[in-house]
Amino acid sequence: MKKELIQLQHISKSYDGHMILDDLNLTIHENEFVTLLGPSGCGKTTTLRIIGGFERPDSGRVIFDGEDITELAPNRRQVNTVFQKYALFTHMDIAENIAFGLKIKNKSQAYIKDKIKYALKLVNLEGYEHRMPDTLSGGQQQRIAIARAIVNEPKVLLLDEPLGALDLKLRQEMQYELIRMKNELGITFIYVTHDQEEALTMSDHIVVMNKGYIQQEGTPEDIYNEPENAFVADFIGDSNIITATMVRDELVNILGTNFACVDKGFGENKPVDVVIRPEDVKLVERGKGTLPGVVSHIIFKGVHYEMEVQAGGFEWLVHSTRMNEVGSEVDIRVDPFNIQVMNRPASEDEEAIGVAE
């Protein structure tokens, strides 16, 4: 097990009487690429700002490397931030921007010069020393913001949606760039995004948040394959989320038809939700599957076809490399280990609190 670097203990925060974070607990290990993932307004930036020291939690403690830093000023934390809106110093050139933190630490001229060079190389912007920030494109500015942060060799780098403003291609390039930097520099990244694909691509560890509560934590595979509730399942990729009844262990009734599954311990005849990924829904000849249905819609997506199938009164989303024409009569089959069974919360608020309990 890796060393625990940051611990958020029972953090609560509210603005103007609105609870934004409620008793949040999170542990971040050294040298990890941790991603906070969640819809807009769920409290990701707030969490990051508490770690950076720009907000003080109403209650709870922030522990860094065994020390309580809850009250420590931001300029005294061994943490650097890449802000959601770049926040470059517009009246300084690129070199001065990057040198800002180093000058404060009284590094020698030669050292600073070296570092600027090294950092610009790292972000692929060599020779940009004397440009002004507003003559750079959004992606270039973002990379300068990253360079400005990493020259200080922080133990932890906080990145708040650093790729939000970039186009798809540049975003993908930068994703690899960031992973490379993380490996090269050996520092801990805490990364914020609401883009689930980005999170799955880059992270060692994903924290899914909703309405200020952590819904689920784990590796990208855990999160994708075994969402613990409907919110996570829905948020991470497309999926079929269906209300169902757990008949008994390893047997679930979906839309009136019994399916074999691998889940146990829900009790008998209990209401549940099931999640089935669209690529796990197999379409077979009529009579060869579990549930009969009719293909109602089809779109070609490049790698696969996306189809909608009416079956048992539910519109199933199906991904497949083989196409079935609209109107064709098929059967649906799902392998037992591809059916993910989850407890059904009684209300929406309970849904948000979900796993936090």
Place this chain on the structure above:
Amino acid sequence: MQKKKSNNVFEKIYMGIIFVFMYAPILTLIVLSFNSSKSRAKWGGFTFNWYIRLFSDSEVLNALANTLIIALIATIVATIIGTVTTVALVGLNRKTRAVIMGVTNIPMINADIVTGISLMLLFRVLHFNTGFFTVLIAHITFNIPYVMLSVMPRMKTISPSVYEAALDLGARPMYAFRKTVLPDLAPAVVSGALMAFTMSIDDFIITYFTKGSGFDTLSTKIYNEVKRGIQPEIYALSAIIFIVVLGLLFASNRMKNVKIKPREMDERKAKGRKVRLIAATAVAMAAIVFLGMLFGGVFSKKSNQVYVYNAGEYIDPEVIEMFEEEYGIEVIYDEFESNEIMYAKVAADNAAYDVLCPSDYMIAKLIQNDMLYEIDLDEFPNAQEYTGPQYFESAQAFDPGNKYAVPYFWGTVGILYNKTMVDEPVTSWDVLWDEKYSGEILMQDSIRDAFMVALARNGFSINSTDPKEIEIATQDLIDQSPLVQAYVVDQVRDKMIGNEAILGVIYSGEAIFTKRENPNLEYVIPDEGSNVWIDAWVITKDARNKENAKLWIDFMCRPDIALMNFEYITYSTPNIAAQEMIEDEDIRTSEVAFPPAETLKRCDTYVYLGEEGDRLYSDAWKKVKSAN
């Protein structure tokens, strides 16, 4: 297309008219400041004389120095406080910010007069001695919102994340602020400071109420001078102020528009250096002046003083110096614009001045309201010996028993006419109703003087409070109004000198001066009688320097002093000895300056009409004015 073009022409004409309206008066003023003739009506050739005179007038220069020092210090302090407050405000949440902004903006939205009076009251409650420091505090107070108003919008555009980024990189809060927020804020701060400076130089009302006695800035000084006719030096001064203020506003606008572009980096740095240089110079100047004042002013201050409150231009300045030298008493000398303003000030703070020089009816009002100190004429040997007893006699009309007042100057109201333009000798007020002179008649723009003419013409008392008589007089004035060229105060003099009118109602003192400039002018007190007015010295009830005040009054009655004042002011002196010492025989025997006793018998002083009477007159006056 065609339509658009004509629209453009219309726009241009419209703009042109607006500009003419705005700048024509100022242009006139600038032109007049180079006019060698004292009259506004005629051009006497180009001269720099008024500018030279202005800069050799130590009182005006003093006021100018006060204005600049106050403006400078107030600007610096207000800029610092205003900027810091704004920055702090942005950190607060929206609701609190709105409330605080609202509160701080009150002095700006508030009428100046309310701000001025409330500050005056506050200073009084706190027992602050009004003067330099109270004016300074007042200016700082009203300047802060201007700075905030300039800085706030800029501050709002600055994203806090830039400041946070600096903190994040290890900067301490002050350093982060200086490096990230301040450079972005600087143009707005400078423009706010310039605005504050302009406002400070410009302010009159608040200064007037907080300055107390013996301290003047340019605006209050100018205001004082206006009373007995504006001197051309003031045009010169106003022209200079206008140019300076225009320059500052221009600079302030330039500052606001500075956008920082990368290629302008060096230029911008140079500009930053310039701003810093100006700021440093300003601070150094302020420091020097301030120290100078401390050593020159505070430490040499004599404890032996007398506070004098007189009408504007109503003494030979040399007389003040002579008094100071002979008695070793420092004279704190202030001037008022009208009896009413004087009354308001004395009513608010009876001890502000020791000795006043009001007019007859106002003395009656002061006595009635128990605001004066009872004197014993035996303590005024010069007054007893040299002031003509007939004047004390006349003074009984408003000061029965001569218990409060010592006459200073007196005069009559009459008709000034151009003898080459009238057909028959002018002997009656009726001439002012003669249609022959339609458009050539000037009336005094003052309630009592206008009604005096109409009442006297009808044979009524000039102090009548009989509604029927007032009604007749009112109707007369309404009937007369189509013939009147203008209701004016001190323009009678200029217009008559410039042959712009044939007949004008005027004070005798002015008449002597105008006759000198235009020998065709004649002054007459009509047969129906007129007003004789007396201005006299009185001591306030709570005066702190009563003995000095008595010395001052008796000094004014010394024949040589009375003569100096007479020659300076040209109103009639009640000092018999001084009258005999007048060198110019024409004036010594002038019937304008010293009308024969039988003429004077026809004249009355104004008496205080009481509140009821005041209202009767002012209602009637409104009718006359709205009939015009």
